Amino acid sequence: MGAMGAMGAMGAMGAMGAMGASSQNGVPIPAHEFLRRQNSGEPCTILDVRTPAEFAASHLEGSVLLPLDRFSPEALQGALGALSPMETASAPVYVLCQSGGRATRALKKMQEWGIPGCSVVDGGMDACAAAGAELVRGESRVLPLMRQVQLVIGTVSALGAGLALWKDGRFAWIPLFTGLGLFYAGLTGTCGLALLLGRMPWNQAGGSAGCGQGSCVGGGVASGEEHK
Numbered sequence: 001m002g003a004m005g006a007m008g009a010m011g012a013m014g015a016m017g018a019m020g021a022s023s024q025n026g027v028p029i030p031a032h033e034f035l036r037r038q039n040s041g042e043p044c045t046i047l048d049v050r051t052p053a054e055f056a057a058s059h060l061e062g063s064v065l066l067p068l069d070r071f072s073p074e075a076l077q078g079a080l081g082a083l084s085p086m087e088t089a090s091a092p093v094y095v096l097c098q099s100g101g102r103a104t105r106a107l108k109k110m111q112e113w114g115i116p117g118c119s120v121v122d123g124g125m126d127a128c129a130a131a132g133a134e135l136v137r138g139e140s141r142v143l144p145l146m147r148q149v150q151l152v153i154g155t156v157s158a159l160g161a162g163l164a165l166w167k168d169g170r171f172a173w174i175p176l177f178t179g180l181g182l183f184y185a186g187l188t189g190t191c192g193l194a195l196l197l198g199r200m201p202w203n204q205a206g207g208s209a210g211c212g213q214g215s216c217v218g219g220g221v222a223s224g225e226e227h228k
Contacts, residue, residue, distance in 0.1 A: 034094055071106055
């Protein structure tokens with residue numbers, strides 16, 4: 001899609017969002033309130049911006065997958081286009097990830113594109129699970145993305161510290177570098193390592209074809225039948 005097409009896509013989505021719940025205005029919604037609205041049958045669109053592997057492991061029934069690393073006006077139009085006109089024209093859009101960081105970045109992009117009526121689910125899937133949400137579970141054994149980040153940073157930092165102690169003090173730059181990276185991620189909410197790991201093949205594989213209860217955009221994801 002060219003520049004004019006992208007502008008048309010954003011315009012259409014902006015008009016669609018304006019018809020939705022204008023009271024959202026990007027304010028995070030607590031998980032328990034989000035689930036109350038969902039369980040009451042209130043129309044809504046749930047946009048999941050995690051990796052295909054995370055989505056395959058567990059997701060909310062009826063949610064639409066659009067990984068953050070594939071986020072664009074065209075991809076968003078395709079994601080919401082997978083739903084019925086009634087679902088998208090009159091419903092607020094709730095954006096979630098595992099804990100809230102990626103969803104916040106996705107919402108910021110949507111606001112830049114002029115799409116109103118969207119909110120982040122505060123705490124993401126972690127908070128929804130803690131609040132008693134029913135999850136559609138698959139068979140993916142891939143660790144959540146942030147646990148992968150923690151393992152990589154912990155391993156690299158430990159190796160750097162060990163080498164600095166027993167080989168050469170200059171290896172101390174390694175844990176210093178990883179520490180500064182964590183500081184930057186906490187300060188800005190942007191983790192470059194998480195974005196890099198999210199593109200790795202094991203995080204893109206979602207299992208067999210077919211999405212079961214959820215909808216897939218930009219990745220083959222399997223949804224299991226087990227609920228929690």
